[in-house]
Amino acid sequence: MLHFAQRPLNPIPDPDAFAEKKQLVEAALRLEEKPDAPLTISAVCAEAGVKESVFERHFQTVDELRPAFYDLTLEQYRMLTGATTGYEDFSFEERLASFYYILLDALEEQRAFVQATFSTRVRSQSSFRSGVREALRDLLTDADVVPNTNQLVTGLWPVHEVLTEVTLAIIRHWLHDETPDQEATTALVDKLVAFVAELVTFRxxxxxxxxxxxxxxxxxxxxxxxxxxxxxxxxx
Structure with missing residues (x-):
């Protein structure tokens, strides 16, 4: 039987660091909604209720805060899956579905911001796209749920790229989905997950x-x- 080296998965983020960064990012987004509110380090820290040393621990300038929102959605995904009891027993299909729904739920927290920035430099200044690709690569090359020999295909970077682009397309669809509770997006994700899982785990x-x-x-x-x-x- 063939065996392939297992690539180490991305580490689970530190919960305290995640919480601090989220506080700062959300504070910056609230300030943006206030007329004439200054977007400075001191103003952001005051709005977040933290000391400036907390800001300095994670960021260098306030310009990093808005793009950081996108990166935090992926940190949130890794934290939640890492804390989910029994996640190690999830099938590939269940893990991929978890990825999409956790990601969309995280984006939903600032839906108006995402609608305004997803196709702009704000999102492209983040590492969101590469983070999505890494998360999908981890799923597609996880020997616990993907047969080793199937990784001859699922381990190829073009497969990761295609699924990354599909993921970004799903988010764009979700942003324009006006059905109740985004039912159209839910149906699309369910069908996509089932299709990809069938291909990836095909014996x-x-x-x-x-x-x-x-x-x-x-x-x-x-x-x-x-x-x-x-x-x-x-x-x-």
């Missing part, structure tokens, strides 16, 4: 790779003479 990929490994190991078709194929299947 036919595993069986096909196992067959290929057997053929090469036994040199049934003389494929062992091909250098790339021989190296790929040279180890169990």
């Amino acid at each position: 036919g990929v595993s069986r096909g790779v196992t067959l290929a490994w057997y053929i090469v190991q036994n040199d049934s078709l003389g494929l062992g003479r091909l250098p790339i194929v021989g190296r790929l299947f040279s180890r169990q």
Whole structure:
């Protein structure tokens, strides 16, 4: 059987640091809604009810606060899944669904802000897109829920890129979804998750790779003479 090195998952954020950053970001967003309110470090800290040393622990300038909202949604996802009892027993489909719904719930907390900034430099100044890709890559290469041999496909960066773009498209759909409780988005996510899960966990990929490994190991078709194929299947 083939074995692939498991990439370490992103660490769970520190809850105290997350709470401090969220306080500051939410304070900045509230100040933006107040006419003539200054957006300075002192004003933000006063609004958040924290000392300036807390700000200095996480940020350098107030310009970082608005983009940081997007990064915090992904930290919130990692914290919640890390704290969910029994998450290690979730199937791939359940984990992917959790990713989408936790992410959308986090964005919902500042829906008006997201509607105003998602397609602007504010969001692009954050690491949100790369964070989404990393989260999806972690899911697609998790040996606990994705067969090792399937990772010959799910571990490829184009797969991560495509699913990242699909995720951004879902968020754009959600932003314009006027159905009650965003029912259209929920239906779309459910269908997408079921479709991706079926592809990712399809056992036919595993069986096909196992067959290929057997053929090469036994040199049934003389494929062992091909250098790339021989190296790929040279180890169990």
